[in-house]
Amino acid sequence: MKQGGIDPGLKRLFQQRLLRWYRYHGRDLPWRKTQDPYHILVSEVMLQQTQVDRVLGFYDRFLKRYPSVEELASARRSQVREAWDGLGYYARARNLHRTARRVTHRHGGQFPRTYEEAQALPGVGRSTAGALLSFAFGTETPILDTNVKRLLSRIFIQRLSPRPAQTERRLWRLSADLIPKGKAWTFNQALMDFGALVCTAKNPRCSTCCFTDICRAYPRLMRERDRRRG
DNA sequence: AACCCGGGGTG
């Protein structure tokens, strides 16, 4: 097996620390209170190019207007566009609408449960499919949005390949391999929150991070911080 | 004015 897997000890350590961190610091977001795949999909699509703070102002309103996938499916395009107004990236609303129609009419109102089928829905790529399935059904499917990319590459990747696509593959494999059995929901939520709250793009909170002892990027991040401070 | 970023389209 080329490129071997991740060291089992390191893997367990990472899982345990991350899950523990999430118990204390995970955010209480409205889409984390539901198991309804439709509600979860709405949140994930809204979150695609949009910050959590902004989505918070739209999520409840949209679902109040379209509480079920069938109701969204039977709406007019112009109405859906209106409910999306202010969120931008309106292609997302069109795709969500198309997905609702497809789920309603082609899947009998049931969301697909396989990675391949989920990804085939309009506006649903690898990452959104992984989130949808793990959050709605607890499936052990990986996610890889920019937050997760950043934190996994910082902690686990010593030298990134000059080929971006190769790094991408390594990260997907990492994200999949790290999922603890039976805990995909919590683990994936935790990855997202950790990337958003601690392992941020600029000014990462290394001083409160529980991974500095294993983080491959920590020395560099410290040098960069020191350099900024002159 | 540059930068952000999942999906999707293209080479």
Next chain:
DNA sequence: CACCCAGGGTT
């Protein structure tokens, strides 16, 4: 498989 862009918003 590898890259490249579109799109609305933020910094």
